[in-house]
Amino acid sequence: MGRDERGVTPQSEDFSAWYNELVAKAQLVDRGPAKGTMVIRPYGYRLWELLQAELDQRIKDTGHENAYFPLLIPESYLQREAQHVEGFAPELAVVTHAGGKELEEPLVVRPTSETIIGEMMAKWVSSHRDLPLLLNQWANVVRWELRPRMFLRTTEFLWQEGHTAHADEAGAMRETMLALGLYTEVCRDIAALPVVPGEKTPGERFAGAVRTFTVEAMMRDGKALQSGTSHYMGTNFADAFEIQYTSQAGRLERCHTTSWGMTTRMIGAVVMTHGDDKGLVLPPRLAPYQVVIVPIGRGEEVPAAARELAGRLKAAGVRVHVDDRDHLSPGYRFNDWELRGAPVRLELGPRDLESGTVVMAMRLGQEGKRTIPLGSVAEIMPGVLADFQAFLLRRATEFREARTRTADTWQAFADGVTSGWASAPHCGRAVCEDDIKAETAATPRCVPLDAPPSGGVCVRCGQPGAYGKRVLFGRSY
Amino acid sequence: MGRDERGVTPQSEDFSAWYNELVAKAQLVDRGPAKGTMVIRPYGYRLWELLQAELDQRIKDTGHENAYFPLLIPESYLQREAQHVEGFAPELAVVTHAGGKELEEPLVVRPTSETIIGEMMAKWVSSHRDLPLLLNQWANVVRWELRPRMFLRTTEFLWQEGHTAHADEAGAMRETMLALGLYTEVCRDIAALPVVPGEKTPGERFAGAVRTFTVEAMMRDGKALQSGTSHYMGTNFADAFEIQYTSQAGRLERCHTTSWGMTTRMIGAVVMTHGDDKGLVLPPRLAPYQVVIVPIGRGEEVPAAARELAGRLKAAGVRVHVDDRDHLSPGYRFNDWELRGAPVRLELGPRDLESGTVVMAMRLGQEGKRTIPLGSVAEIMPGVLADFQAFLLRRATEFREARTRTADTWQAFADGVTSGWASAPHCGRAVCEDDIKAETAATPRCVPLDAPPSGGVCVRCGQPGAYGKRVLFGRSY
Numbered sequence: 001m002g003r004d005e006r007g008v009t010p011q012s013e014d015f016s017a018w019y020n021e022l023v024a025k026a027q028l029v030d031r032g033p034a035k036g037t038m039v040i041r042p043y044g045y046r047l048w049e050l051l052q053a054e055l056d057q058r059i060k061d062t063g064h065e066n067a068y069f070p071l072l073i074p075e076s077y078l079q080r081e082a083q084h085v086e087g088f089a090p091e092l093a094v095v096t097h098a099g100g101k102e103l104e105e106p107l108v109v110r111p112t113s114e115t116i117i118g119e120m121m122a123k124w125v126s127s128h129r130d131l132p133l134l135l136n137q138w139a140n141v142v143r144w145e146l147r148p149r150m151f152l153r154t155t156e157f158l159w160q161e162g163h164t165a166h167a168d169e170a171g172a173m174r175e176t177m178l179a180l181g182l183y184t185e186v187c188r189d190i191a192a193l194p195v196v197p198g199e200k201t202p203g204e205r206f207a208g209a210v211r212t213f214t215v216e217a218m219m220r221d222g223k224a225l226q227s228g229t230s231h232y233m234g235t236n237f238a239d240a241f242e243i244q245y246t247s248q249a250g251r252l253e254r255c256h257t258t259s260w261g262m263t264t265r266m267i268g269a270v271v272m273t274h275g276d277d278k279g280l281v282l283p284p285r286l287a288p289y290q291v292v293i294v295p296i297g298r299g300e301e302v303p304a305a306a307r308e309l310a311g312r313l314k315a316a317g318v319r320v321h322v323d324d325r326d327h328l329s330p331g332y333r334f335n336d337w338e339l340r341g342a343p344v345r346l347e348l349g350p351r352d353l354e355s356g357t358v359v360m361a362m363r364l365g366q367e368g369k370r371t372i373p374l375g376s377v378a379e380i381m382p383g384v385l386a387d388f389q390a391f392l393l394r395r396a397t398e399f400r401e402a403r404t405r406t407a408d409t410w411q412a413f414a415d416g417v418t419s420g421w422a423s424a425p426h427c428g429r430a431v432c433e434d435d436i437k438a439e440t441a442a443t444p445r446c447v448p449l450d451a452p453p454s455g456g457v458c459v460r461c462g463q464p465g466a467y468g469k470r471v472l473f474g475r476s477y
Numbered sequence: 478m479g480r481d482e483r484g485v486t487p488q489s490e491d492f493s494a495w496y497n498e499l500v501a502k503a504q505l506v507d508r509g510p511a512k513g514t515m516v517i518r519p520y521g522y523r524l525w526e527l528l529q530a531e532l533d534q535r536i537k538d539t540g541h542e543n544a545y546f547p548l549l550i551p552e553s554y555l556q557r558e559a560q561h562v563e564g565f566a567p568e569l570a571v572v573t574h575a576g577g578k579e580l581e582e583p584l585v586v587r588p589t590s591e592t593i594i595g596e597m598m599a600k601w602v603s604s605h606r607d608l609p610l611l612l613n614q615w616a617n618v619v620r621w622e623l624r625p626r627m628f629l630r631t632t633e634f635l636w637q638e639g640h641t642a643h644a645d646e647a648g649a650m651r652e653t654m655l656a657l658g659l660y661t662e663v664c665r666d667i668a669a670l671p672v673v674p675g676e677k678t679p680g681e682r683f684a685g686a687v688r689t690f691t692v693e694a695m696m697r698d699g700k701a702l703q704s705g706t707s708h709y710m711g712t713n714f715a716d717a718f719e720i721q722y723t724s725q726a727g728r729l730e731r732c733h734t735t736s737w738g739m740t741t742r743m744i745g746a747v748v749m750t751h752g753d754d755k756g757l758v759l760p761p762r763l764a765p766y767q768v769v770i771v772p773i774g775r776g777e778e779v780p781a782a783a784r785e786l787a788g789r790l791k792a793a794g795v796r797v798h799v800d801d802r803d804h805l806s807p808g809y810r811f812n813d814w815e816l817r818g819a820p821v822r823l824e825l826g827p828r829d830l831e832s833g834t835v836v837m838a839m840r841l842g843q844e845g846k847r848t849i850p851l852g853s854v855a856e857i858m859p860g861v862l863a864d865f866q867a868f869l870l871r872r873a874t875e876f877r878e879a880r881t882r883t884a885d886t887w888q889a890f891a892d893g894v895t896s897g898w899a900s901a902p903h904c905g906r907a908v909c910e911d912d913i914k915a916e917t918a919a920t921p922r923c924v925p926l927d928a929p930p931s932g933g934v935c936v937r938c939g940q941p942g943a944y945g946k947r948v949l950f951g952r953s954y
Contacts, residue, residue, distance in 0.1 A: 067519045
């Protein structure tokens with residue numbers, strides 16, 4: 001493979017081509033044979049595993065238990081909640097034959113599991129003592145996708161879906177916000193994504209939800225990516241599946257339920273938030289290899305020293321890889337790990353070994369190449385990685401702030417959503433949202449939780465603002 | 478819920494009823510709505526997570542990387558390997574409609590992933606430098622099941638499937654045996670299952686394999702449960718999917734591939750190997766709660782002391798749970814944790830607190846109830862749990878040995894497979910295997926790897942023995 005085969009189209013030329021080429025060339029993903037499916041390759045899957053471990057720990061620490069529910073759901077289950085089936089019907093994959101026969105009732109491949117989990121919750125909950133019921137599932141789901149995009153929109157994707165049942169609205173709303181908080185934290189602290197948590201406007205709600213909350217991230221082309229959602233269902237699913245309990249007072253009451261999910265699209269978010277024309281830039285906390293050591297030159301001494309150094313880094317808790325492919329030139333290997341986004345590269349040659357030093361290069365080239373004593377590498381590395389993690393978050397935050405326009409006029413709004421987001425008062429009417437979308441391709445991303453109160457009239461139609469604060473608009477994936 | 482609702486049919490009366498009742502009442506599993514599907518409840522799923530973590534670590538430590546391949550496979554893929562499709566066709570679930578339309582080519586819900594992984598391997602492997610390619614996937618698979626049994630035979634189950642490609646037979650066979658070794662180790666050291674590793678006879682091979690290896694466990698009714706399998710595929714799948722590489726000498730060569738899997742049926746194996754008439758008996762290394770503390774009596778002091786003790790146990794690396802459901806009697810809670818198989822129960826009442834002691838009861842009642850100083854509980858517990866783990870393995874090994882009959886006559890063989898296994902010379906002919914099965918319901922479980930060389934004529938037909946050693950026969954799940 002020559003250098004050119006690894007090069008990617010510059011972001012400024014065609015962001016979409018840059019992304020598609022990069023996720024393939026960095027070996028994160030490959031196309032599956034069935035329409036819109038993806039193969040998550042080891043390097044991409046390792047990213048997912050690292051994210052999963054962080055999120056799973058937080059889900060468990062907040063009292064949730066993992067369980068597993070069937071993939072195949074009777075078609076009739078989905079029909080029990082009217083809005084839910086309306087939202088998902090066009091995307092369903094349906095098993096009509098099994099075991100060599102036509103099934104009496106077709107089975108849907110789960111697009112999400114509210115219905116089947118609702119059915120089981122109804123069976124498991126009977127007393128107020130059974131509440132809250134706090135469940136989570138790590139699973140694959142299938143939603144037929146006409147315009148697939150690796151990680152972002154695929155026919156099958158991996159996710160976790162939390163499903164909880166509560167005695168009342170207050171409990172369920174606390175849960176909805178707790179899950180949103182976990183997503184905000186994981187995005188910010190692990191993936192270095194400075195997401196904006198907020199509420200979706202009514203037109204953007206999940207099919208069957210009473211309220212939908214989201215964390216929105218800004219990609220380097222200024223578009224928004226919904227990176228996790230948390231829904232308060234009211235009693236919609238409890239009504240459809242009869243999830244009820246006897247209260248302390250002895251009355252039969254309906255539960256209030258929630259659901260919340262984060263998916264493999266997070267990998268796409270990381271690629272499009274931090275990557276550049278040389279390739280991926282991975283936040284250390286998600287990087288499969290935080291440090292890659294490239295031994296230079298022939299002979300046994302340098303590779304042996306590289307392995308010894310790797311051992312010390314590993315002992316210091318660093319994920320490290322020695323790239324000893326000596327049939328490839330050092331330059332080729334340097335480029336390869338820039339393409340694949342390793343945060344730190346250590347170059348080790350015979351002269352370095354003689355002088356007891358190693359050359360350290362950061363993925364974004366900050367501070368140029370530095371020569372550091374071999375003996376101190378393992379000691380300083382955790383700090384170097386933490387600094388790089390913080391730098392990526394700061395850079396992404398500054399980028400998002402620079403590209404978010406406070407807009408009080410239509411012109412400012414239209415300009416804002418061309419290169420990023422616009423923060424503006426809105427009337428809250430669906431027809432006005434549609435009108436904005438038709439004109440600019442922008443949609444309301446969320447009403448940010450932490451936005452200050454703000455008056456003003458709708459930036460599009462001049463009617464009174466509906467939310468008491470500004471709404472964030474942007475084009476989105 | 479009264480005591481009787483939790484009681485289970487004794488093993489001696491109806492082993493099958495005992496199992497079915499226990500896995501439901503201990504809240505490991507529930508029935509799913511679609512035929513043969515199961516819901517793995519939090520207590521059962523936690524067992525799976527703990528097993529998964531142990532196996533995953535070993536898979537990674539031996540150089541394999543996790544990846545994820547699509548659930549939906551074009552039907553034509555399966556047809557490329559003749560034996561493979563013949564074996565799996567009757568069990569397939571087929572998606573014929575998606576996105577509101579009939580599909581041009583039906584998609585099969587994966588029953589196993591040799592075909593789709595074979596297709597990708599062909600794309601990823603070109604040089605001898607790309608080998609060995611060592612992949613693993615954690616996933617759900619679907620095989621339509623006419624006689625479902627929770628965990629043991631379900632329409633959908635969870636598993637890991639290792640898939641590897643090698644330059645030659647020697648490399649692939651080393652890998653096949655390495656995977657078998659991992660399974661043997663995980664069964665023995667984690668699940669306390671003294672499995673017998675061995676090779677399947679030709680009639681029992683995986684569809685498409687050249688050689689199939691297995692680890693066989695004995696349940697407490699004397700039946701065998703195949704607990705993990707490892708297959709050497711020769712070049713069968715490499716031929717079907719053109720998985721090939723250029724050798725160092727510049728020649729185009731076919732790869733040799735392997736696959737190996739372990740599934741959620743392991744939970745059933747643990748239940749049926751260690752459980753008794755009171756309920757589950759969980760090996761500490763898989764127990765969601767290794768120690769359950771039951772505070773006795775009213776007031777705040779005892780529960781507070783229980784939580785403090787739990788904190789010290791947790792700090793000592795013990796998985797501990799405080800059952801403070803004070804609306805339930807102590808006796809009810811004791812029985813509940815016997816049903817659910819917690820290895821150690823600690824009973825803590827006001828008098829214990831006064832005297833600075835706690836009452837410890839082992840799940841199998843060994844040594845009766847012991848009174849131990851509160852201050853030493855956390856210190857001794859890791860040892861107590863390790864002893865219990867070793868005890869379970871020893872007990873299961875003695876049981877298996879006592880129920881395995883070395884048989885040189887047909888009468889001894891027939892007697893042996895009534896209550897356990899028979900170890901006997903066999904001619905290796907499929908018709909003779911069929912004859913034995915028709916007569917006794919026993920099948921060849923494996924030719925044990927570590928069996929000593931042994932001559933003798935076939936225990937059934939008198940023809941010469943085929944394997945140079947005895948074959949293990951038994952009835953099986």
